[in-house]
Amino acid sequence: MSSSPAVLRQQEDTMPSAAAVTGSETVPAKPQTPAPSFGTLTARWYRLNRDRLRALAIGTLSLAAFLVVWHLLTTYRVVFFVRFINVPTPLEVYASFTKAIHDPKFLMHLLLSCRRIFVGFSLAAIVGVPLGLIMGRFKLVHEVVFPVAEVLRPIPAIAWVPMAIMLWPTNEQSIVFITFLGSFFPILVNTLHGVSLVDPVLVRAAQCLGARERSIFREVYFPASLPHIFTGLTVGMGVAWVSLIAAEMISGQYGIGYFTWEAYSLVQYADIALGMIAIGVLGLGSSLLIRGVGRLVMPWRSK
Amino acid sequence: MNDIRTKPPQGHIEVDNFSLSYESIDGAVQAVTDTHIHVNPGEFVSIVGPSGCGKSTLLNAVAGFLKPTTGIVTVDGEPVNGPSAERGMVFQQYSLFPWKTVRENVEFGLKMRGMPRSQRERAARTLLGLAGLEAFEKHYPERLSGGMKQRVGIVRALATGPKVLLLDEPFGALDAQTRVIMQQILTNMWQRLKISVLFVTHDIDEAIFLSDRVYCMTARPGSIKAEIPIPLERPRQQSMMMSSEFLALRRGLMSLIREESLKAMGGEINDLGMQGLTIELQGHSLAEVI
Numbered sequence: 001m002s003s004s005p006a007v008l009r010q011q012e013d014t015m016p017s018a019a020a021v022t023g024s025e026t027v028p029a030k031p032q033t034p035a036p037s038f039g040t041l042t043a044r045w046y047r048l049n050r051d052r053l054r055a056l057a058i059g060t061l062s063l064a065a066f067l068v069v070w071h072l073l074t075t076y077r078v079v080f081f082v083r084f085i086n087v088p089t090p091l092e093v094y095a096s097f098t099k100a101i102h103d104p105k106f107l108m109h110l111l112l113s114c115r116r117i118f119v120g121f122s123l124a125a126i127v128g129v130p131l132g133l134i135m136g137r138f139k140l141v142h143e144v145v146f147p148v149a150e151v152l153r154p155i156p157a158i159a160w161v162p163m164a165i166m167l168w169p170t171n172e173q174s175i176v177f178i179t180f181l182g183s184f185f186p187i188l189v190n191t192l193h194g195v196s197l198v199d200p201v202l203v204r205a206a207q208c209l210g211a212r213e214r215s216i217f218r219e220v221y222f223p224a225s226l227p228h229i230f231t232g233l234t235v236g237m238g239v240a241w242v243s244l245i246a247a248e249m250i251s252g253q254y255g256i257g258y259f260t261w262e263a264y265s266l267v268q269y270a271d272i273a274l275g276m277i278a279i280g281v282l283g284l285g286s287s288l289l290i291r292g293v294g295r296l297v298m299p300w301r302s303k
Numbered sequence: 304m305n306d307i308r309t310k311p312p313q314g315h316i317e318v319d320n321f322s323l324s325y326e327s328i329d330g331a332v333q334a335v336t337d338t339h340i341h342v343n344p345g346e347f348v349s350i351v352g353p354s355g356c357g358k359s360t361l362l363n364a365v366a367g368f369l370k371p372t373t374g375i376v377t378v379d380g381e382p383v384n385g386p387s388a389e390r391g392m393v394f395q396q397y398s399l400f401p402w403k404t405v406r407e408n409v410e411f412g413l414k415m416r417g418m419p420r421s422q423r424e425r426a427a428r429t430l431l432g433l434a435g436l437e438a439f440e441k442h443y444p445e446r447l448s449g450g451m452k453q454r455v456g457i458v459r460a461l462a463t464g465p466k467v468l469l470l471d472e473p474f475g476a477l478d479a480q481t482r483v484i485m486q487q488i489l490t491n492m493w494q495r496l497k498i499s500v501l502f503v504t505h506d507i508d509e510a511i512f513l514s515d516r517v518y519c520m521t522a523r524p525g526s527i528k529a530e531i532p533i534p535l536e537r538p539r540q541q542s543m544m545m546s547s548e549f550l551a552l553r554r555g556l557m558s559l560i561r562e563e564s565l566k567a568m569g570g571e572i573n574d575l576g577m578q579g580l581t582i583e584l585q586g587h588s589l590a591e592v593i
Binding site for chain 2: 199201202204205206207208209210211212215219220223224226298299300
């Protein structure tokens with residue numbers, strides 16, 4: 001070994017890479033290695049990303065297989081317990097999709113649903129997160145609010161539809177209210193859970209550094225709960241879509257849920273599948289959006 | 304420094320007539336009883352004792368997290384009630400804020416004091432530089448080794464310029480080699496800062512190596528069993544741990560602790576253990592050793 005004792009002694013507390021660099025400097029001068037060729041770089045990139053590429057390839061194949069099975073089942077109008085007689089083929093759905101994207105009415109349905117989700121979900125987050133934090137921090141608030149929340153929580157948002165129609169003057173408001181309710185409880189419960197898991201030693205550390213109640217809330221409880229808050233937001237977003245679609249189907253005049261139900265009434269079967277796929281894509285997109293925001297807000301959690 | 308009056312030395316900890324008990328279904332349980340300790344300004348004092356003897360309880364009372372049942376804790380004559388930045392604390396579990404970078408962690412105390420951002424950034428950089436951590440200022444704690452985390456923990460506690468530094472088994476979670484390095488770093492830092500330190504540990508070597516004085520506690524309910532001055536010269540080096548002076552101190556302290564550990568483990572093995580102990584102590588009466 002040609003490394004000096006000083007290097008050895010330092011090793012514990014220096015980065016391994018730093019130690020490696022010092023180590024390689026003591027290696028007798030070798031002819032300079034040429035810059036790696038495009039081929040080696042590609043091979044290296046492939047080795048590092050093999051797992052992801054594999055998942056991508058298999059994912060694409062399985063989606064393709066799904067389409068093929070769907071195509072076969074509907075083209076041959078299979079009846080085997082389940083009846084595919086009236087189910088549209090993928091091509092029919094595609095045709096109605098190309099028509100629909102030029103139809104301002106369809107776009108309006110989409111836009112309205114998104115707006116309802118945005119308003120209902122945002123309200124739920126704006127109320128649910130602070131309420132959860134305060135409930136987790138102040139016993140009295142917890143003791144007062146928790147029993148009520150526990151009774152209301154198991155009621156599915158759909159069961160609120162008649163009540164919502166009575167409570168709110170307009171249809172639009174009652175739909176937003178139902179969306180709000182659907183996402184509110186997952187957000188509240190997860191935030192509360194996050195606060196209860198905050199490491200008390202971190203609170204003590206903050207107190208020893210001169211933090212008062214307010215700073216502890218902002219600097220410790222809130223960031224420490226963020227991972228659970230985002231779990232709540234992700235779950236809440238899922239339930240928000242479930243509630244929204246149900247509410248739109250029952251009481252709506254517009255929205256993608258209403259569009260899907262209307263398609264059934266009007267015997268436009270291709271539009272049923274189109275509506276369903278649109279709901280799926282929007283739901284996926286909104287949860288990806290939350291995950292992205294979560295990554296931005298919690299940089300310490302990404303590798 | 305330019306002050307005409309010389310500032311009185313700071314960081315005098317006084318724990319008087321201290322006891323602490325907590326309620327349980329079987330009535331009050333005594334954790335610590337009838338304890339008097341003090342730390343002189345600039346002195347490094349350790350508390351050792353068997354596990355569960357209440358040494359951490361005592362430290363937490365000095366920090367202000369626990370209220371004594373009887374007695375009083377004062378720092379420079381002022382009674383402690385509640386935690387404050389005057390008493391910096393370092394925890395065994397590092398307790399760095401995972402959502403803050405190394406520098407933001409160090410800045411935290413200064414931020415709480417309302418120091419403007421640019422100023423506290425500069426202060427934090429200087430301190431991290433002294434601890435050899437400037438290259439890691441933008442890292443999140445998760446990416447640091449245990450030894451580095453605890454260095455950040457110590458720097459963070461010192462950043463606000465506390466009167467006393469309290470350490471609760473700070474190196475307990477580290478591997479043996481890292482622990483030795485950290486002890487050296489801590490003693491060097493203390494040599495430079497001359498801040499009053501109260502250090503809790505169950506590691507006897509660590510206590511002797513670092514301290515001016517060591518308090519040895521009894522098994523629960525904890526109280527002070529012995530107070531042992533450590534006359535080893537300073538500055539201290541790891542090589543001193545092989546000196547006969549050090550080993551004599553170690554032997555004395557070890558037997559004190561073992562006695563209490565056996566007590567803590569239960570009466571039956573007590574006699575058996577004591578037999579072994581007398582054999583160990585042959586040729587060295589306790590008084591002689593201490």
